[in-house]
Amino acid sequence: MEKIRCLLIDDEAPARDLLRHYIRKSGLVEIVGECSNGLEAVRMIHELQPDLLFLDIQMPKINGFEMLEILQEKPEVIFCTAYDAFAIKAFEMHAVDYLLKPFSEERLLEATTRTTDRIRNRQPSAVQPYHKLISEGTAQIAGLTKLVARTGSKITVIPLDTIHYLQAQDDYVLVVSDLGNHLKEKTMKFYEEHLPADTFIRIHRSYIVNIKQIKNIYLFGKETWSVVLKNGSEIRASQQGYKKLREMISG
């Protein structure tokens, strides 16, 4: 039987030492690589195509959830975290495997066996339900202070204040920023709920604007307003959206 290939992702060397030791001893899976941050992990996952990740959530550059978010092919994941009330609740809710540091050897074996069984039996991957977990995780644990986008093999970290506006495009959201245009596989509703509400306002069914980027607003047609941004682009605001904007700016 072919061995399941896994990648260890943790920024703390002792934590990797421990994982490596237990995993090697168990012989359940094969370690194909180790890395200490999310960006490196994306590259290695692309290169090595592991079946399973042991993933720490708190890491430099981009955290575990943000890393998962930009992966096209998501391997199975066993999350490792020291203490995180939200994450633990979310893990329980989505029935994903996780290890609470410090964990026992038995606990690791248990989680690994369960996950490898799932991979072997080609059960509907638990990764699909992760989708929601990842969204929530990125928003709640990290707080949306930046967006991470991927174009081909290029990963771009978009700081929030460089964003001009977000535009709905079918099943995607187009993020327009100083760094260019990026598509995100998310909903407008998600961004409306999770971006800082004092800066980002849903002004239209199809638009969320960064109010710091607004230059001026004028009446465009019946119950429609035109919002001119500092970079020169113009987007629409509905009557309701305009009302929200006015309240925000005057208040």
Added chain:
Amino acid sequence: MIAITHMMVLYAFYNISWACAATEAVLFNLSFALIGVGLWFMVRFSDLNEKSWPELLFIHLSVMTAVQLIWILPVYGLLKLIFREMAGYLLFLNETIAIRVVTGIILYTVVVSLAYLIVNLKKLRNQQLQQAELQTLLKETELSMLRFQINPHFLFNSLNSVNALILVNPQKAQEMVVNLSEFMRYSLESGSKPLSTLERELEHCRLYFRIEKVRFGDRLKVVEEVHPELVHHPVPAMILQPLAENAVKHGLSDLEEGAEILIRCEPSDNGMAQISVSNPYDPFASGKRPGTGTGLRNLRERFMNLYNRDDLITIIKEHNWFVITLKIPYS
């Protein structure tokens, strides 16, 4: 006063003789004054407040009837005995019995209401006093809670490192356990010893860095510049470590290449000690981490509680450097 008014009214409106009017006024009012004192004690020392409304109503009606009886009957008897030869006055007494009963009811109500008012005011004042005491107590508890603040993330990650070290480097694991214990001991002690010295605070910080170095390896570098004069400067316990933790969190956890953290202590104006902790940071970093902000917020609250000033903590973010400066008055 009341007795004199009573007498004047009798004399002026009812054509009663001076002697009769005066005697009646004195007898009625004196006796009611005695009864009034009784009523006051009744309200003051009984548990009337705890009774239900119907019960209370019943009690008051009974007491009122009793008061009427023991007030009007003896006085009437006495007056009739004293002035038994004055037919006019006796007639007047008989005619006005209804008025006396009504007056009795009014007097009873007034006295009891006043008594309730005074008792409740006293209770209110007591409650306010208690509340103030509670507030002080709360503040003290809060302060010790703020001091205790040990980041669970740090604790569990460190324990995880110990777990790993037991396998790969048992001697280092032992070292780590000792360091962790000493670190915890100081943190816990600060609950009962709110005042420490800069030297002890720095030592606590070094312990913290030693523990974190095991986790982060060479990525963590610390430089200390301490003015020798200041080592005995009294400072509140557990103020430096939260800053160190903050620096590690932002300077290290977010920067892959690691960071150099700079701790500088120097004398400042008015005999104050100025302590600053600097670290580089990544402006695009992963954003807020669990517990972020609480450390600094706690510190601000503690300073507000201790010195009642909000100008002792300053934060500067410049050229990707984060510098937090504390000024500690000599106390």
